[in-house]
Amino acid sequence: MKIELNLNGRPRSFEIEPNEYLLETLRKHHMTSVKNGCxxxxxxxxxxxxxxxxxxxxxxxxxxxNGHEVTTVEGITDEVDLISNHFGDEGADQCGFCNAGLALTVYALKKEYKNPTEEDIKNYIVGNLCRCSGYQAQLKAIKTYLEDQK
Ligand code: FES
Ligand code: FES
Structure with a gap:
């Protein structure tokens, strides 16, 4: 079956299997920033x-x-560079496996909240696990990124 979507700002159509998951479809079409962790x-x-x-x-x-808008980090590279710089500065960028997913979550947080509290940030990123950083450096990096965007 065929689906049509807007991927990173461009209309795309993909042939998919009925039981195919979006992760597989995206990776098949070279969106390799999207990782399979679990x-x-x-x-x-x-x-x-x-x-x-x-x-x-x-x-x-x-x-x-189908009929929706999908964004991966390939579609917001300038913003991801900014976020990554903060992660690097705070030592939150280690193996990097979690980074793309977390960067997208942080980008969405910035769009959704004007002045998120530390609690808001923690709640928003709770689903993005990191086996390397211990989270404090990530939290600091996210706060400085959000501050800089004001
Ligand atoms: S790969 Fe989807 S939540 Fe882990
Ligand atoms: S930096 Fe390694 S999983 Fe997050």
Whole structure:
């Protein structure tokens, strides 16, 4: 079956299987920033934005993206560079496996909240696990990124 979607600002159409998940479809079409960490909705490495909302692509059927807007980090590279610089400055960028998913979540947070509290930030990123950083450096990097964007 065929789906049509807007991927990173461009209209695209993909042939998919009825039981295919969005993670697989995106990776098949070279969106390799989208990672498979657990394949079970628990790690956040596969996060993409579906109509602007952070969404776990490993457990969303590709058909659900039909007629919708999907964003991966390939579509917001300038913003991701800014976020990554803050992560680097705070030592939050280690193996990097979680970074793309987290960057998309942080980008969505910035769009949704004007002045998020530390609690808001923690709640928003709770689904993006990181096995390396211990989270404090990430939190600091996110705060400085959000401050700089004001
Ligand atoms: S790969 Fe989707 S949540 Fe882990
Ligand atoms: S930096 Fe390694 S999983 Fe987050």
């Amino acid at each position: 394949d079970a909705s628990t790690c956040g490495a596969c996060t993409v934005l579906l109509d602007g909302k952070p969404t776990l692509s490993c457990t969303v059927l590709s058909i659900r993206a």
